[in-house]
């Protein structure tokens with residue numbers, strides 16, 4: 001076939017550079033240095049800034065709330081952290097603790113405004129309340145003071161508002177210190193970082209023990225009607241407060257007409273109760289979200305758990321060929337047993353979500369509650385476990401990856 005097109009635009013162009021292309025390229029390769037290029041791809045720079053494995057922080061201020069304290073954390077530049085990573089409102093960081101030789105990582109919600117992480121004065125605020133089990137919170141409340149240095153993870157967790165998935169109005173169910181993620185969301189709404197409306201149903205025992213009461217009400221006032229707070233007291237009847245638990249009827253009373261999402265954060269007993277209330281409301285599954293980070297307690301109450309006869313098992317931990325055998329009680333997670341024995345085992349969420357503790361089962365039987373089993377089917381098939389929510393049913397051996405710094 002003959003093409004009839006105008007070739008005049010090509011006049012004056014030499015074909016030689018094209019013919020010499022390979023020769024020229026080989027020359028450039030020969031002339032190049034053998035050293036690895038020192039530049040870092042921008043995408044890697046951004047990833048390192050947003051998702052650091054570790055951040056070094058100092059406690060700049062401690063605020064006492066009675067049975068809880070708030071800690072203002074700033075970047076510890078002397079240890080190499082120039083500024084703190086940005087986060088989504090209601091994410092958490094995992095805090096590294098050494099409690100009498102036990103090496104523990106515990107997740108705590110960043111309860112401040114994400115905007116506080118930006119700029120020169122980059123900071124997070126963590127609010128820690130004495131909780132059950134108290135080993136970590138008591139250690140923090142008794143020991144942390146201004147000027148202390150800490151190692152914390154980058155921000156983690158997916159308990160945040162997702163415009164594509166969640167309704168435009170969130171009904172937030174908070175129990176006790178479970179107010180912290182909603183505090184962060186409220187601050188983000190007031191600041192214009194987040195764009196949704198939120199009604200917080202905040203359950204406390206009595207009116208004199210409401211954590212961050214004035215602070216959250218002040219945010220609600222500044223929100224121009226976008227954030228509302230309703231207090232519910234379980235152990236006191238008082239004018240201006242609802243009484244009892246956060247029931248389906250109460251949710252209906254304060255939820256908007258039409259579509260809404262329910263977000264909840266509180267103790268496991270609250271989730272068990274609210275599961276029944278959600279069924280009464282008939283909300284689709286995608287409209288109900290729970291903050292899951294933290295230890296799975298009371299495995300013996302799980303209907304699928306068959307309590308073993310023995311009270312204690314041997315747990316053998318292999319880290320790069322170095323084996324240690326430690327005691328693991330029935331009903332306690334493999335992670336707890338390792339931590340108690342002073343083994344530095346990786347973890348973040350402690351609830352089967354993040355995969356940070358991913359380890360290989362060498363031998364033994366175990367139980368993993370369905371609600372914390374975040375493994376893929378292939379993980380289970382090929383013997384991978386999450387020690388944070390794996391409970392022994394026999395002596396057990398696992399291969400654990402070392403903590404990466």
Ligand code: FES
Nearest residue numbers: 348350355357388
């Ligand atoms: S610590 Fe997150 S899955 Fe185990």
